[in-house]
Amino acid sequence: MPIALPAQLDEPTVHRGITVIPLYPRRDPEAAYATLADGLRRGVRITETGPDGSVPELVVSNPLDERVLLYDGEELIGAKQNRILNLTVLLAPQSRTPIPVSCVEAGRWRMRSAAFAAPRLTPPARSCGCARRRCWARSRWRAAWPSTRCGMRSPSSRPGAA
Numbered sequence: 001m002p003i004a005l006p007a008q009l010d011e012p013t014v015h016r017g018i019t020v021i022p023l024y025p026r027r028d029p030e031a032a033y034a035t036l037a038d039g040l041r042r043g044v045r046i047t048e049t050g051p052d053g054s055v056p057e058l059v060v061s062n063p064l065d066e067r068v069l070l071y072d073g074e075e076l077i078g079a080k081q082n083r084i085l086n087l088t089v090l091l092a093p094q095s096r097t098p099i100p101v102s103c104v105e106a107g108r109w110r111m112r113s114a115a116f117a118a119p120r121l122t123p124p125a126r127s128c129g130c131a132r133r134r135c136w137a138r139s140r141w142r143a144a145w146p147s148t149r150c151g152m153r154s155p156s157s158r159p160g161a162a
Contacts (some may be wrong), residue, residue, distance in 0.1 A: 006025065006026060007023045007024060007025050007026060008023075008024050008025075008026055009021055009022070009023060009024075010022035010023075010024060032066070032067065033066060033067040033068060033069045033090060034064060034066055034067070034068045034069070035068070035069060036068065036069070036070050036071070036074055036118050037118045038068075039062065039064065039068040039091075040117060040118055042064060043063045043064060044060065044061065044062050044063070044064065044068055044091075045060070045061045045063075045115050046058055046059070046060050046061075046076055046099075046115060046116040047059055047061070047079065047114065047115050047116070048079050048080055049098070053079070053080045053081075053109075055081065055101075055103055056100060056101060056102070057098050057099065057100060057101065058076070058079075058083065058098070058099050058101050058116070059096060059097070059098055059099070060089075060091055060095075060096070060097050060098075060099055061095075061096050062091045062092070062093065062094065062095045062096075062097070063094065064093055064094075065093050065094065066093055067090050067091060067092060067093060068090075068091040069088070069089075069090050069091075070085055070088065070089045070090075070091065070099065071085065071088050072085055072086065072087050072088045073085060074118070075104065075118070075119045076101065076116040076117070076118070077116060077117045077118070077119050078112050078113035078115065078116045078117050079111065079112065079113055079114070079115065079116050080108070080109050080110060080111055080112070081103050081105050081108050081109055082103070082104050082105040082108075083101035083102060083103055083104060083116075084101060084102055084104050085099060085100075085101055086099075086100040086101055086102055087100060
């Protein structure tokens, strides 16, 4: 009797002794989480850690009854300085979670808004080895800045941008 799998196999591809067999779900997967933009519209709030702030860390309050997915590299606009997320985080429902970030905006350390917003346009993800080797899950702003010299920039940090 054949075994019924929740996925179907496609044609294998062989290259230099390695075989890759694509695996596809039999039905469309359902996302059991909200995205950053959706979560922010529905009450998720990302703020500085306190009145003085902390460059490498922010706090996310998720009042929703569902999980919220924050992707590594997503930009957060506002508060004392624009930042990007250092790793992907799946926030639990009804939670308050510290998150590691890196700054992407040189020179500003003053309150622009009480909470962060998502950018109007999310640029495609870019990778820069020099930033990743230094930052990993915890950042230090001095170690993160070399990444701006090798291609990673905040589109919102230009003069006159949000």
